[in-house]
Amino acid sequence: MEAHAHPNYVAIWVWLLILALFSVMITAVPMPHPLMVTVVFVVAAVKAILVALYYMHLRFEQLLIYSLALAPLICLAVLLLVLLPDIVYHP
C-alpha cells in the first residue's frame, strides 16, 4: 500500500457545514420552485461527492475502486425508477 498525504478532514468538514448552511439559507431567497429544488439537489450532490472523495478516500485509490462505487449508484437508479410510478404520477 503506497503512502499518501492525509486530506485536511477539518477543512472538508467546514466546507460541508458551509454548504449545508447555504442550502438552508437559499430557501429564504425568492426564486421559482423548480430552480430552488435544482440548487438544493446540486448542493447535496456536491456534499456527497466531497464525502466520497475525501472521507471515503476515493480520491486516493486506484481507478478500479470507482467501478465498485458504481454498484450503489445502480441500486439508486433501480430504486428511483420503480418509485417513479408510485410517487410522481400518484393521483
Added chain:
Amino acid sequence: MSETSGPQAAHAVHPAPQGFVRRYLFSTDHKVIAKQYLAIALFWAVVGGLSAFLIRWQLAWPGEPVIGSGLLPEAFWDGDSWLAQSLQYGSIPAEFYNKLFTMHGTIMVFFVAMPLLLGALGNFLIPLMVGARDMAFPRLNMLSVWTLAVASVILLISFFVPGGAAASGWTAYPPLSAVPELSEVNWGQNLWLIAVALEFASFLMGGINFLTTTVNLRAPGLSLFRLPIMVWFQCIAAVLFMLSVGPLIAGAVMLLLDRLAGTSFFIPSGGGEPLLWQHLFWFFGHPEVYVIMIPGMAAALEILPVFSRKPLFGYRLIVYATFAAGFLSFIVWAHHMFQSGMDPRLAMPFSITTILISVPFALMVFAMIATLWGGVIRFPTPMLFALGVLGVFIMGGLSGIFNGSAPADIYIHDTYFVVAHFHYTLFAATFFGGFAAIYYWFPKMFGRMLNDTLGKIHFWWTFIAFNATFLPMHLVGLGGMMRRIANPLNYDFLQPLQPLNVWISISAFVLMLGQLVFVVNFFWSLVAGRRAEANPWQANTLEWSTASPPPHHNFDTIPTVYRGPYEYSPPGVAEDWLPQHRPLVGGPAATA
C-alpha cells in the same frame, strides 16, 4: 504478503491484555467480540421467545389469564407496576398484543439473527478462516459491538416508557407508525427507530471489517477461490447489507422527523406518501433476509462436507449462484407490496424476478444434496442441524413460490401462510443454521465439546416440534386467518380453525421447552464438557489448525495455504482429510 513484513508479521503479535475490563468488556480481540455478540443474541432470543409464548397463548386462548399469572395476588394486578399495566389481571389486552408481535419480529430479525449469524459467526470465523491475527480494524470492531449494545439498551428501555413499546409491526408502516395518536405509542416508536438505526450502523461497521479483513489479511497461498464458503457468504452478506441499508437509515430518520418535527414525508394528510416507506423498507428488507439467511446456509455448507467426508459439490457454482442471488435480491422487493396499492404494472416484473431468484437457491440445495451423495455420512449433532437446515429450507422455498407470484399472493397475503413461510426460511437459517454452527464451532470457541447425546435430543425435539408448529400454520393461513389479529374468535369464519390454533400453540410451547436442553448443555459443557483437541471433527479449514480455544494472536505462525478447504478423502493420502495448511511433498505450490 510474506511473514516478515506487513500486518501479519511476527511483530504484530501483541500480548493478551490483562485485567477484566480490557479483556472481556472493552476487548479488541475478535474472538471475545464474537462471544459478546453471541451473548447479546442469546439474551434477546430469550426475550423474543417469551414474546412468542405470549403471542401463541393469546391466539390459542384469547383473553384467558396467562398460565402462572394466578400465582400473583389480586393486589398485584391492581397495582401500577409495568407487568400489571401490560397484562390486565393476567390476560393480554389487544394493545399489548400489538407490542408483542412488533417486538417479536424486531428482536428476532435485528437482535437475534444478525448478532448470531453475522456478529458472532462472522467475527469469530473470518480472521481464523483466512489465517489472520485479528480483524483489520479491531477498534472499529469493538465500536460495532458496543453500538449494538447501546441499541439493545434503547430497545429494552422502550418496553418501559409511558405508552409502552412500538406497536406498528416490525415493518413500521406509516401512517400507523408516523402518527402517535393512531397506535397510542409515542416514545416507544421513537426509541424503536433510534435503536434500529443504531443497529444498522453497528452492522455497517462490522461489514467493513469483514470485507477489509478478507481482502487484505489472507494467509499466503489463500487465493479467493480457496476461501471457505463461510467467508464468501459473510462477505456477500456484508455487501448486500451495505448496498441496501442506506435508504432505510434515511427512511428511519425521515419517519422520526415525521413524528417529532412535524414533517410529512409519509403522512398523506400533509401531502406525504406512505408507500414510499414501504418501498424504502423492502428495498432494504428483502436483501436483509438474505443477509441473515446466507450465513446460516454457509454453516450447513461448511458442515455437510466434513461429516460426509466428501468435497463440497460445486464450490465455484455455489459462490457464483450466491452472487446471482445477491444481485437479484435488489430487484424483488415489491413482491412484499402486491396488495399495497402500488402501481399494478410493477406486479408482473417483480413476480418474474422473484421466481428467478429461486434458481440460485435451488442450485445451493442441489449442491448440498450432491455433497451427501455417496459420502461416508456420520451424524453428530452439528450434522443433524445442518441436515435440518436443508430439509426445512426446502419447505420454506416451496411456499415462497406461492407468495412470489402476484395472482396467488393476493389470496394469501397477510395471512398465516406468509407467517409459516418466513418461519420456515428464517427459522431454517437462524435456528437450525445457528445451532449447527454453535455445536460445530463451540469446541473452537470455548475449548470444550458440547454433549452429543443432549445435542441429539435437542435436535429431534426441536425438529419435530418446529414442524408441528409451523406446518399447520400453512393450513390456518389458507383458511384465511390474518396476521396480527389479537383474537381469532372475533371472526365467524375462523371459528373452525381454533382447534388448529390450539395445536400450534401447544407445539410452540413444546418447541420452547426443548430449548432448555440446549441451555443446560451449553452451560454444563462450558464448565464441565470434555476438553476439545485442536481439530475434533478432522476438518480442513484453517481455524482447526490452531489450538482450541485459539491463543490471543490466533496462530503462532501464520499458516501457508496449499489447497482449497474441502479436500476430503483425497486420493494418495493416508487419512480421509487434507488440511489447507499441510504441505504435500510434490504437491501444488503455495503461490496459487
